[in-house]
Amino acid sequence: MVKKKLAFFTGTRAEYGLLRPLMDLALKDSDLQFELYVTGMHLSLEFGHTVDQIKQDRIPITEEIEILLSGDTPTAITKSMGLALIGFGDILKKRKPDMLVILGDRFEAFCVAAAATVAHIPIAHLHGGELTLGAIDDTFRHSITKMSYLHFVATEQYKQRVIQLGEFPDRVFNVGAIGIDNILKLKLLDKNEIQNVISDKIKYPYVVITFHPETIDCQSAEDQIKEILKALDKFNDMFLIFTKANSDAGGRIINTLIEEFVSRNPDRSILFSSLGQLKYLSLIKHSLMVIGNSSSGIIEAPSLNVPTVNIGKRQDGRIKAKSVYDCGLFANDIYKTINNVKEDIKNNRINYENPYYKKDTTITIYDTIKKYLNYNKFIKNFFDLTLKY
Template sequence: MKKVFLVAGARPNLMKVAPIFRASRNLESIECDIVYTGQHYDRQMSQVFFEDLDIAEPKFNMGKSTGTHAEQTGAIMISFEKMCIEHKPDLVVVVGDVNSTLACSVTARKLHIPVAHVEAGLRSGDLDMPEEINRMVTDSISNLFFTTEEHGFDNLLREGKDPASVFQVGNVMIDNLFYNVKRLGDDVTSGYESRPLKEKIGKYAFLTLHRPSNVDCKDVLKGIVSALNKISEKLPILFPIHPRTAKMMEEFSISFSENVHTFPPLSFRESLYLWKDAQVVITDSGGLQEETTALGVPCVTVRENTERPVTVDRGTNVIAGVSEAKILSEVEKAFAKTDDPAPEIPGWDGHAAERIWEILIDYLNRG
């Protein structure tokens, strides 16, 4: 029996580990345990997701949620080192690009434990993004690389990775998406507090906004909110507001118009229930760019770059930047794409996790 640690640190990570963990239930030769570092400690941002995504509560939960980037990363490394020494995993699987991804990959490799990086090779080219540094460092030391699409695969080969260790397996976020779309029956959605509003307003836009570069600068946030308020005059906006965004808006005395309907952070499935039927999604998230592409929902990304260029290549996503005029222009153009079919991307078929396990089992058996 081989022991595998599956590391998750934040809400997007939980969506990525969910299909990998679910697929492990059918493997007799594998003991797979979720290690949750707890970067997001609020129940609405974490615990409810264990239930919502049909995964077990993590066997190991660190609760390392506070402090600066360095303090958080260091605390996770200390706890994870003790955990690895005590439980001796044969392999550590990290996902995405959060501080936990970097901390646990470095710790494992220093203990001579092999590391597999899921969602490897993504690059934005923006070293001002903490996530870009986490991605680059993790990929510099991992043993196995699982990429979501051809750009990530090509990036890793250009950086000198052994082609025999790089595998284009598809996208576990899309595995999770398709799995949960099927679970949105009336028995589930009838209890959603957002359902009456969704049914009442009909057509709407869906918003996520949380990146420090967008919400921590008063002038940037003010311009984005101004654009959103103008958009909402024609199309109501539904926004499960991130705690960071709410805090900064209050601090800067910036407010939304009455046509921007805010909610507390929602569970993954309730959020999906809303955005899957939106006329357009406006976001600064990474994962949502991919998910909207998979369902063919027009997406306008409020950032200057993206580490997920396949979403732009296929025409479902556009990078609008943060200027008010550009956001307004791109959202207007996106309305015309609302009924376009979803593009077909190799490996985005709901079975990436199974392909990952085939490779991992072969690797573990070869020692």
């Protein structure tokens, strides 16, 4: 009997960490043939060359596809998308997986989804139905939804939005956020291990800062990060741990300005290109708060009982725990919000209930994928809502 071939796509450090437990299940399953396609920032020295982490984890890589150019302008990203379509067109023709697993909403994921659609390869998509109104990823996410056959969403509201896009309800599964499942299963580092394993420069208390460019905004990425650094510079009572921005348009100038800030403030700040899931989540667990606009501050941080200062519009539209404090992209607003969070921590006023939590997320996703892998036909029709005018 020929084994079904289940392929995974990864283009960033973040989505690899989220998918890792699902990959582990597939690798242990003797009924399936596992494949992994690696691309994007994983293969870039500038963004930490995180393909090395995948190899250290002993996850077998089937294909590596170079697509990133040296620039991060809209033109450069568009050209990278062209390279991705060409590369994945060739890879999917050669490998012929029976199903492809994609998480998220980045341009790399959109390109592999488009190539898979043309090649008649069914897609299992995680984290559809969400909104991030401050980023072009919003458009890519909904487009991937329309190209996918199975949908694993994180909340009931997101499920209804995927159905609203014309997807049949019996193929849309509210399973919760897979990242929370990872938190509950990983043995995170303690405070001493953080200083021994990650860096002995780290001092307590500290905050973790990750800021990606807002790709739908009239304010430049340079102006955005300058406002954040201006606010953070006022705090001498907490150590600043930065992680690099991604390869979106404007990401490089953000990283350059952070590097300059850290070089001027070596005793109270540090910058990491990439940390991996274990180190990153461990840092969040013992931090005073998360600052920036990463989805991890929205989805994972509440389950670690850590508040988030969510800056700007990138995450607008996402469901948020009460432990997430929104603020504008201006230094005074950021400074005031950080102080408000510190005061609420001091007075134990923060509710960390996480709207993204559900039990057994990973195994539910995997069991559902296995069930559908045995199907021979993956015909999609449009599900019409009953409209009242």
